[in-house]
Amino acid sequence: MDDKILRTTRELIDEVGYPALTVDQVAARAGVGKAAIYRRYTSKAEMAFAATMFEQQLPPLAGTGSLHGDLLELVRAFHVRMATPAARQLAPVLISEIAVNPGLDTRFQETFLAAEQALFADIIEQAVARGELAGTVDPAMAHLLLLGALASALYIINLPVDDAMVTDLVTAATAGITALADRHHSAADGAAEPHAE
């Protein structure tokens, strides 16, 4: 039933757009009760978010053998998903709902956000194993520098974001992650912290 609800939601967003979408339409076309939908999703925005972003699997990532390459591959895949017209319409609504709905915030953190951060943790771990990073870096920080900055650009500042900008963001974040690894791991060795005040 989950699948049917989400597929129908995607179809209706394509046909009528997110603003005109209603939970009633989804229930009617999917042949399920409205109550069944509201047991799964607290609002239209959450249902649409699940349908267009969270439940859509990322294409398998090949792995490129470098931190910069792996991050670029990952962020490009997210950019495609995050920049669709449906995502740009519903993300700001979801942001305002999460802010006033602690249950939704918890669900968002424990599922969507945790899954995203795990992808960064994997990439960082591989870079450490290759010797490209001096040690591990908090994946939440890598996530923030890349998808956090990208979400701000797309959903708060409403900038146009092209591939050159994604590439610059990844170049900057790669250098930033490398600097944090140097800083935290040389500090642990008792060496001077290069960026300490």
Add this chain to the structure above:
Amino acid sequence: MDDKILRTTRELIDEVGYPALTVDQVAARAGVGKAAIYRRYTSKAEMAFAATMFEQQLPPLAGTGSLHGDLLELVRAFHVRMATPAARQLAPVLISEIAVNPGLDTRFQETFLAAEQALFADIIEQAVARGELAGTVDPAMAHLLLLGALASALYIINLPVDDAMVTDLVTAATAGITALADRHHSAADGAAEPHAE
């Protein structure tokens, strides 16, 4: 009159909180007509945003003589302002209003965002003049890496943000800005781009 409206808005947010604030209350206590308020601000969220964030001047920044130090000083000042309970309550509302109100979006971009980006442009220009950066870097990118990531942490992901995290963000962004300056300016000289795919 602007000043009176904004001062009254700040007082009432402190007394009743943002959710309970109304434009009627502000009009009554400030002794101005509601129409006068709506000529200046399209909504309660925009009025509260102006009162608590935009119109509040940053403390004068001393300048520290280094890119990392200047960015840390600036981002710490913004963090204080952006992390207040009032700001955390109203930013998500404002985000959802900007997304559906092109006039408000334009105003936000031309005033608030332009002023923020100008602060980064100054800091970058000084770093180039000191020879700390190989050349200039788009201030919008520096803004995104720092205040964009910070806004995501505070308003989208709802992370707790402490000074250690602000410091790490600035360390990472400083390295990132330096890498972009190297990349774009060594590319201009015809040298190999260190991070090209």
